[in-house]
Amino acid sequence: MTIYALSTGANKSGIAIIRISGHNTKNVVAKIASVKNPKPRISTLCELRDPDDNKIIDKGLMIWFPGPNSFTGEDLAEFHVHGSKAVVNALLFTLSKFENCRLAEPGEFTKLAYENDKINLLDVEALSDLISAETEIQRQQALKILNGDAATKYTNIRNKLLKILSNIEAKIDFPDEDLPEDILKNIKLETQEIIKLIQDILNDGRIGEKIRDGFKISILGPTNAGKSSLINYLSKREVAIVSDVEGTTRDLIEVNLNLDGYPVIITDTAGLRNTSDEIESKGVELALQSGKNADLKIILLDVKNPYFSTFLDDINDENSILVLNKSDLIDGVINLENLKLKKYILVSLKEKLNLDNLINEIKKRLKDKFLINDNVLISRERHRLNLEKCIYHLNVFLENNSISEFDKAAEDLRIATRYLGKVVGDVDVEEVLGKIFSDFCIGK
Structure with a gap:
């Protein structure tokens, strides 16, 4: 399926940008803009025509972004046209006549980028916050998260958990083999260190949510x-x-x-x-x-x-x-x-x-x-709840960890790792994704 939408404001403007993404994008560009082999990421001045009667819709720019090196990970094109309602409506109507080509849903371009591993869930939320930002401090916070520092810190903590989990599961898979004593000793110390790292993130006075x-x-x-x-x-x-x-x-x-x-x-x-x-x-x-x-x-x-x-x-x-x-x-x-x-x-x-x-x-x-520092990594209640649940299961692991109950210990660590992963994007609940993308405007 190929999707299209107006990505700029609906009001009259000097320029309007209409996006189209999907496997049929190149065919649409060839028929509307008469450009069969567009050069990637180069603005091409052309007449945009309705292929049914060859009447001109407008004269504007076309930019071609071939997949997978595009925002959505698919073939993507942008038409930069004059921003009158008449021009925009005429071009959208022409696009609607192509087979398997439909108007995008709210946030669908960004959802494609997420599904095609172009961005993670923190990036999605930060992008939404950046679009919605009304104050300077909101803009700064959204950009800070969008730059990837938060995702990197969460991923590093998760990798530490995975390392501990791999040692526990090694004992389960090979019960006759004894783990080195220093590894068994370090498991508890490393778990306590991870709990402290996450607790430091949680002890932020909820400043990120207040800014948002x-x-x-x-x-x-x-x-x-x-x-x-x-x-x-x-x-x-x-x-x-x-x-x-x-x-x-x-x-x-x-x-x-x-x-x-x-x-x-x-x-x-x-x-x-x-x-x-x-x-x-x-x-x-x-x-x-x-x-x-x-x-x-x-x-x-x-x-x-x-x-x-x-x-x-x-x-x-x-x-x-x-x-x-x-x-x-x-x-x-x-x-x-x-x-x-x-x-x-x-x-x-x-x-x-x-x-x-x-x-x-x-x-x-x-x-x-509103003092911002590098420790402010939480901008939504969803992040906080998942981190709190992660700490809960890590504490359960420490309390019940006699090193002899490896099956139970491994399960607590698996659950804790899943909750931490959900912050960045290891999400298996469709309602969460639906809520996030519903906040986007059509065309983003």
């Missing part, structure tokens, strides 16, 4: 403190209703932002207070849960009435920024000694006073949280 999914910031505080005004200010648009009526916000309102290059999910929450209203009470419960799950909490208080002891003691911690709003309504010196507040930021959302200090503090916290 967004850093969670929750705005908490009593009713009418200005929480909705703050999220509207940070979002630079009206995303929440601002009203003097207490309890207006009852559900969670989430906004995805690019804050100075950092991916952020900011959540506006219901005002925290004791209430007999069932719906508002549920909103308060959701607000507290949002604060519990947040990476950073902005606790917003009304400077005229900052005595918020009911909830403040529970939610104010090292991951909080305490903000006192409505400073424009206060004359003279503010006496907050009774609050025992060691550090806070005084602002006025109405008059836009001192908000730069708040934003700078948020950026500082983000910078501290």
